[in-house]
Amino acid sequence: MAHRHATNPGMDGLGIYAGRRRLPPDVRKAQIVRTAADFFAEHGFAGSTRDLAAEIGVTQALLYRYFDTKEALIAAVVDEWRDRYDPASSAVLQNTALPLVERVVEFYRTWLGRVADPLSCRLYMYSALAGYDFQTKIAPNAEDMALKPLLAALRKEAGLPARRSGRLSAAEYDLVVPLHAAMTAIPMRRYIQRMAMDDARYTQALTSTAAVGTAGIVAALKAGA
Numbered sequence: 375m376a377h378r379h380a381t382n383p384g385m386d387g388l389g390i391y392a393g394r395r396r397l398p399p400d401v402r403k404a405q406i407v408r409t410a411a412d413f414f415a416e417h418g419f420a421g422s423t424r425d426l427a428a429e430i431g432v433t434q435a436l437l438y439r440y441f442d443t444k445e446a447l448i449a450a451v452v453d454e455w456r457d458r459y460d461p462a463s464s465a466v467l468q469n470t471a472l473p474l475v476e477r478v479v480e481f482y483r484t485w486l487g488r489v490a491d492p493l494s495c496r497l498y499m500y501s502a503l504a505g506y507d508f509q510t511k512i513a514p515n516a517e518d519m520a521l522k523p524l525l526a527a528l529r530k531e532a533g534l535p536a537r538r539s540g541r542l543s544a545a546e547y548d549l550v551v552p553l554h555a556a557m558t559a560i561p562m563r564r565y566i567q568r569m570a571m572d573d574a575r576y577t578q579a580l581t582s583t584a585a586v587g588t589a590g591i592v593a594a595l596k597a598g599a
Contacts, residue, residue: 399440402440403440405430406430406432406437406440406441406447407447407450407451407454408454409426409429409430410426410430410447410448410450410451411451411454411493411497412493413425413426413429413430414448414451414497414500415492415493415496415497415500416496418500418503418504419448419500419501419504420504423437423438423444423447451497452501460484460488461518461519463481463484463485463519464481464519464520464523464524466480466481466484467481467523467524467526467527468523468526468527468530470530474527474528474531474588474592475581475584475585475588477527478524478527478553478557478584478587478588479577479580479581479584481520481523481524482557482558482580482584483577483580485520485557485558486557486558486560486561490561490564490565491561491565492565495561495562495564495565495566496565496566499562499566517541517542520554521542521547521550521551521554522542524550524553524554525537525542525546525549525550528550528588528591528592528595529595531588531592532592532595532596533596534595545599549591549594549595549599550591552587553583553584553587553588553591556583556587557580557583557584557587560576560579560580560583563579564576
């Protein structure tokens with residue numbers, strides 16, 4: 375991944391002066407966060423703040439003026455992704471005018487479209503390796519926003535009544551999470567494993583994964599799972 379290198383450290387790397395005008399602190403802070411995301415996606419969260427400061431083109435002391443600790447900077451990077459999910463996107467799962475597989479594909483196309491890019495995927499992988507719970511932090515309500523609506527659609531397809539409200543049981547979680555995990559793994563194949571996958575193959579991967587997964591879960595539900 376290519377990075378910008380400052381030609382005048384401490385001055386131009388973050389555009390501290392734009393046309394001889396000093397940028398507001400909030401603008402500079404936002405620029406630090408954006409550059410830090412690129413840096414961590416390339417080097418992992420083990421990358422040092424000294425190297426990050428050099429990458430940005432500022433002193434390490436200036437970096438710590440905006441973020442007291444490295445963990446605070448990582449938290450700011452994660453917060454950039456926190457609001458990318460739209461709870462309303464799950465409504466398509468209940469639109470029975472569409473076939474179930476089509477609904478699931480459309481839902482995950484929207485869900486993944488908010489974070490399925492090389493930067494997000496690399497941050498996710500590095501965070502898992504480093505012990506930062508990136509996925510939980512950027513999608514703190516994944517159960518409510520994805521798993522419960524998905525299970526509701528699957529139960530309806532199986533001819534079962536709506537489930538009671540509340541948290542998913544362990545059995546329900548184990549039933550629906552494999553499909554969710556399989557769908558969310560597809561961008562990883564594209565951006566982490568770097569498999570040749572154009573848009574047509576990406577759509578086909580979503581469709582075939584949804585078809586196999588939903589068929590299995592609906593059959594299990596009908597069998598009393």
